[in-house]
Amino acid sequence: MTYPISFRRKVLSVREKENLSIAQVDKHFGVGMASVMRWIKTPDPKTTRNKPATKIDREMLAQDVKNYLDAYQYERAKRLGVSTQGINHALKRLGVTYKKKPASPQSQRRRVAYLPAKN
Incomplete structure (x- = not known):
């Protein structure tokens, strides 16, 4: 708290x-x-981290997302040699979200990854 x-x-x-x-x-x-x-x-709360996230390469992760759209986070973590929680945070930093859209009338769902548009 x-x-x-x-x-x-x-x-x-x-x-x-x-x-x-x-x-x-x-x-x-x-x-x-x-x-x-x-x-x-120190009575004041810390507001920032002392060190940036360095273990997960953003470009490699973005390429992995493009190559394996339906991959689970634990699969990405295994491929990149990092923890699942690390992948979770890195995907948030990249702005990657998973949207579910209907693939058929039987309400089957398919995950599709969306990367943010580059400006």
Whole structure:
């Protein structure tokens, strides 16, 4: 859960004024001890990652999507040598979505990948 900065600072100021332990702050405010310990180090939440995603090559992934339209994410992960969750995030970064459209009157579904238009 993400707490507002004002709440974090209030918790830390009350802790300092009343000379409370972290366990007492936990009981008083209902906030986890790990959260309080993290706030003592840096009260402001982190907004960005320190490092960009580098393991999955965007061009290789885009080519894989074009070559294998109906592939599952675990199949792409195996081909590219990365995790399934990594493929999930990389597809989101590429803007790839899977749309289902009727392939026949019997309501069979076929997945078709759409890549965003390049400007």
